[in-house]
Amino acid sequence: xVAGESAGAESRRQLALADAHEKAAAEARxxxxxxxxxxxxxxxxxxxxxxxxxxxxxMLADRCWPGTRxxxxxxxxxxxxxxxxxxxxxxxxxxxxxxxxxRGDADVTDELLGLADLADITQADLAExxxxxxxxxxxxxxxxxxxxxxxVNGVRIVGxxxxxxxxxxxxxxxxPTQVDTVLARALTLFPQASAPPPVVASVxxxxxxxxxxxxxxxxxxxxxxxNDALLQGVLxxxxxxxxxxxxxxxxxxxxxxxxxxxxxxxxxxxxxxxxGLHRAAHLARIKSGxxxxxxxxxxxxxxxxxxxxxxxxxAVDRVEFTGTHAFARRLLQDRGVHFxxxxxxxxxxxxxxxxxxxxxxxxGRGTRDHDYWADEIEHVIKGRGIARFEQxxxxxxxxxxxxxxLAGRQAVWQLYCAYDTELRQRGIxxxxxxxxxxxxxxxxxxxxxxxxxxxxDEAQDLSCAMVRMLHSLVGDxxxxxxxxxxxxxxxxxxGYTLAEAGLSVAGRGVVLDxxxxxxxxxVDFAQRLVAGDEYADIEGVLAxxxxxxxxxxxxxxPVISRCANxxxxxxxxxxxVRSVIKDIGTGIGDVAVLCITRRAAMDATAALLAAGxxxxxxxxxxxxxxxxxxxxxxxxxxxxxFKQVLIPDIRRVHTFSEPPVEGxxxxxxxxxxxxxxxxxxRARDGLWVGIST
Numbered sequence: 001x002v003a004g005e006s007a008g009a010e011s012r013r014q015l016a017l018a019d020a021h022e023k024a025a026a027e028a029r030x031x032x033x034x035x036x037x038x039x040x041x042x043x044x045x046x047x048x049x050x051x052x053x054x055x056x057x058x059m060l061a062d063r064c065w066p067g068t069r070x071x072x073x074x075x076x077x078x079x080x081x082x083x084x085x086x087x088x089x090x091x092x093x094x095x096x097x098x099x100x101x102x103r104g105d106a107d108v109t110d111e112l113l114g115l116a117d118l119a120d121i122t123q124a125d126l127a128e129x130x131x132x133x134x135x136x137x138x139x140x141x142x143x144x145x146x147x148x149x150x151x152v153n154g155v156r157i158v159g160x161x162x163x164x165x166x167x168x169x170x171x172x173x174x175x176p177t178q179v180d181t182v183l184a185r186a187l188t189l190f191p192q193a194s195a196p197p198p199v200v201a202s203v204x205x206x207x208x209x210x211x212x213x214x215x216x217x218x219x220x221x222x223x224x225x226x227n228d229a230l231l232q233g234v235l236x237x238x239x240x241x242x243x244x245x246x247x248x249x250x251x252x253x254x255x256x257x258x259x260x261x262x263x264x265x266x267x268x269x270x271x272x273x274x275x276g277l278h279r280a281a282h283l284a285r286i287k288s289g290x291x292x293x294x295x296x297x298x299x300x301x302x303x304x305x306x307x308x309x310x311x312x313x314x315a316v317d318r319v320e321f322t323g324t325h326a327f328a329r330r331l332l333q334d335r336g337v338h339f340x341x342x343x344x345x346x347x348x349x350x351x352x353x354x355x356x357x358x359x360x361x362x363x364g365r366g367t368r369d370h371d372y373w374a375d376e377i378e379h380v381i382k383g384r385g386i387a388r389f390e391q392x393x394x395x396x397x398x399x400x401x402x403x404x405x406l407a408g409r410q411a412v413w414q415l416y417c418a419y420d421t422e423l424r425q426r427g428i429x430x431x432x433x434x435x436x437x438x439x440x441x442x443x444x445x446x447x448x449x450x451x452x453x454x455x456x457d458e459a460q461d462l463s464c465a466m467v468r469m470l471h472s473l474v475g476d477x478x479x480x481x482x483x484x485x486x487x488x489x490x491x492x493x494x495g496y497t498l499a500e501a502g503l504s505v506a507g508r509g510v511v512l513d514x515x516x517x518x519x520x521x522x523v524d525f526a527q528r529l530v531a532g533d534e535y536a537d538i539e540g541v542l543a544x545x546x547x548x549x550x551x552x553x554x555x556x557x558p559v560i561s562r563c564a565n566x567x568x569x570x571x572x573x574x575x576x577v578r579s580v581i582k583d584i585g586t587g588i589g590d591v592a593v594l595c596i597t598r599r600a601a602m603d604a605t606a607a608l609l610a611a612g613x614x615x616x617x618x619x620x621x622x623x624x625x626x627x628x629x630x631x632x633x634x635x636x637x638x639x640x641x642f643k644q645v646l647i648p649d650i651r652r653v654h655t656f657s658e659p660p661v662e663g664x665x666x667x668x669x670x671x672x673x674x675x676x677x678x679x680x681x682r683a684r685d686g687l688w689v690g691i692s693t
Contacts, residue, residue: 045075045088045141048164056080056176057167058183063190066121072193073118078183081170082135085122087115088160090143096150096157112155115140119154122189129185135173139166172244175313244307246278247271247516254278256510261471261481263459263505263539266512267546268489268681269523273639275512276455276484277304280319281312283479289452291319294470296461296492298323299619300639304457306623320451324466325431328438337441339429346430349422350374357418361411372664376400377416379494382432383463385439389413398536399495401667432463439469447473452480458638459485460538464496471503487537488530488546491635491675493667495536505539515548517641519555522687523548526680529673558680558687569690570607573648576688577613577629580644584686588614590643592630594679596672600649605631634679645683648690650676655691 046061053059057079065071077084095102101109119138126136138155142148145159149166158166174182246254250271253264264272276293284291293304301321309316322330332339354370363373380400386392393409404412423429429437451473456462462470467483474480483498483505498504515523527547559576563569573593580586593608595601601617608615608629618632618640630642653669654676660666680687 044143045086045160045163048160049075049077049086049167051164052077052079052167055168056179058179060186060190062193064193065118066125066189073190076186076190077167078186079167079179080172080174080176081167082137082173083122083126083131083182083186084167085115085119085136085138086141086163087139088141088143094142094145094148096148096152099152101152101157109152112140112153112157116154122186125189126182126185129181131174131178131182137170139163172310175310177313244274244277244311246274247514250275250512251278253510253512254282257479258482258508259478260476260508261483261503261505262479262508262510263483263485264510264512265484265486265546267486267515267548268526268678269515269517269551270512270548271516272484272486272512273304273457276457276482277308278311279482280453280455281308281315283453283455284312284315284318287452287479289449292327292451292454292470292473293319293321293457294324294327294454295457295639296324296466297458297636297638298326299621299636300457301326303621303623303640324462324470325434328434328469331438331441331447332434335441335445337437339434339437340427341431341434342428343430345426345428346423349426349428350377350419352422353415353418357411357415361414362408363411363415372402373412373415375493376412377419378430378432379463379492381412381416382430382436383465383494384496384500385436385465385468397494398497399490399493399667401670402664432465435463435465435469439465439472442469442472453482454480455482455484457484458489459483460487460490460495461485461492461638462496463494464500467496467498467501467503471501476503483538485538486546488533489638489674489678491638491671491678493671496538497536498538509539511546513546513549515551516553517684518551518681519553519685520551521555521557522680522683523551525558525687526677529677529680533670533674555685558683558689560689560691562691564693566603566692569648569692570604573604573646573688573690574607574611574613576646577608578611580686584644586643586685587627588629589626591646592618592632592637592640592642592644592682593646593648594632594634594637594682595647595649596634596675597649598633601632604648634675637682638678640682641684642682643684644686644688645679646688646690647676647679650689650691652691652693 046059049057049059057077060076060078061074063073063076065073073085074088075086077086091103091108093104099109100107101112115138119136123131123136140155140157141160141163142157143160146161148157148159149162150157156166253275264275266272280291280293293301295301301323305316305319305321308319308321329339329341350370354364354373358364358370358373364370376397380395380397381392384391384395386395389410392413393406397404423433454470454474456467456470459467471481481503518526561569561572561576563572577591577593580591581588593601593604595604605615605617608631614628615631616626616628618630618636621630621632654672660669680689
């Protein structure tokens with residue numbers, strides 16, 4: 001070997017080695033850059049979807065691609081809306097045209113095929129646990145982008161800022177039990193990715209700077225954008241999904257603890273009923289006894305039960321839904337207490353008493369007809385369980401406009417006694433008797449340890465005796481008695497105060513003031529009916545009604561049609577129904593026709609059926625989505641919501657801005673206006689009113 005030859009060879013080897021290291025280092029730095037970008041964008045995507053977690057979604061990040069050792073899936077999202085395989089791309093200059101995806105000049109469509117194949121593999125595997133193939137959806141999220149939504153080769157491509165709305169829009173398709181089953185299977189299909197092998201190098205481990213917190217925050221959705229994304233997602237679903245949707249800002253109220261009886265109130269559209277529904281599910285999970293949810297409206301409990309069955313099936317068996325009268329009836333039957341409820345004979349009994357006592361008394365000589373005094377007996381006297389004239393003589397008759405002097409009250413009491421005598425002689429009871437009998441039975445033998453909580457919806461419509469009866473089931477224990485309602489929506493004569501019922505909610509009242517249901521246009525329109533309206537609130541004060549502090553959604557103005565006769569009104573109503581179905585795209589099951597009277601509801605039903613449109617009576621509606629127009633009285637619609645509402649039986653007198661001067665006529669006029677206010681605020685997206693002479 002020539003002198004120096006080995007040294008020269010080693011020199012060249014070391015130079016080659018240095019070149020190789022430099023090349024490897026350059027490749028490693030490039031790869032590190034790509035992985036660094038992926039780290040930021042994938043974390044960003046996970047934070048964007050974080051608001052889904054309280055809604056029952058689970059995020060599986062950095063999972064192994066089935067059948068491989070190193071390939072990874074960015075994010076698997078599993079929840080009520082199904083299974084979503086999310087791949088985040090930091091692509092700039094993306095163009096989608098004629099089913100092809102271009103990144104600058106490069107066609108990257110084929111890069112989607114792997115994700116589509118993965119969706120097929122996932123569908124096949126999860127089908128083993130009963131998941132329908134269509135519930136697995138591959139998604140590509142373009143980092144930092146918005147207003148992009150296209151589907152190529154079965155893969156949906158959306159902007160990262162649209163991703164939350166995209167997933168939320170699928171609503172509740174899986175029950176919590178199904179979600180748990182799918183999640184367990186997915187954890188096996190997509191195992192946790194292993195840590196990368198250690199770096200073997202003779203250089204010290206680099207110290208990496210922390211990512212900029214400000215940069216991370218700048219990329220996140222604002223709280224308003226998050227709320228809007230969740231809201232817009234559920235708006236696209238059938239109205240039944242919307243009726244159980246809990247806005248994130250309402251969620252903490254569901255879990256709030258109160259040291260005694262509490263009250264949740266607020267104007268129409270602020271989500272009182274849905275808060276009560278979720279609160280029932282929450283209490284069922286943390287309390288040992290049964291939860292009773294009750295209301296005056298006899299058809300509402302069936303709807304609420306169906307809504308809870310979908311949102312919390314694990315809790316529904318521990319929550320009892322019933323109308324207040326139905327509860328009293330069952331209690332008496334279970335305890336063998338005899339009663340004979342006969343509404344038709346009760347009316348006959350009152351007519352007899354009116355002819356005997358009322359016609360020739362000061363009551364019959366006035367401007368009030370006998371219906372006014374029937375209401376006085378039912379709601380003011382029997383609704384409180386008053387047994388002696390002395391109690392009635394100086395009673396504050398909350399909600400009654402017509403002042404009664406002592407002689408007038410004596411005449412009413414004589415009419416009441418004659419009516420009661422007629423009932424007893426006929427051996428029948430009215431609805432007020434049913435409640436008073438149940439209340440007396442609970443005083444005789446309290447119902448102990450059966451119910452751990454009672455939630456009363458539309459509490460303003462109950463009588464004082466009803467509230468006393470229900471309160472006696474649980475007393476003043478923490479989180480045991482919740483009243484939900486709005487005095488502005490009281491549509492029955494008379495009223496009561498909580499003090500009369502023997503309970504207080506002082507310091508335990510909550511007001512919901514953001515209207516998530518209606519559009520601003522619908523709220524403004526409906527508020528004209530009750531602006532300045534005074535009513536006796538159950539807390540014993542004269543109130544003017546709560547007005548929402550905010551109405552985030554906007555829409556079209558309500559439509560008013562003035563018609564000369566009933567035939568023209570029905571024809572216009574049918575055209576409106578067809579228009580919202582065809583032109584607006586509202587599902588036929590999301591349309592409701594609400595009427596003041598049963599007769600008007602029957603007339604509207606006949607007109608719709610004659611036009612070939614399917615109809616379901618609200619008295620038969622149970623909360624299950626149906627492809628039929630819902631028709632019924634406004635009283636049956638309390639607590640419900642619809643995308644489009646039509647009110648075809650408004651009379652011109654109802655639209656007058658000045659109320660009648662006479663007390664009882666003014667009282668009826670105000671009650672009817674409140675009833676129409678209730679009907680109008682059932683409309684989420686659109687409202688039509690038909691006015692006739």
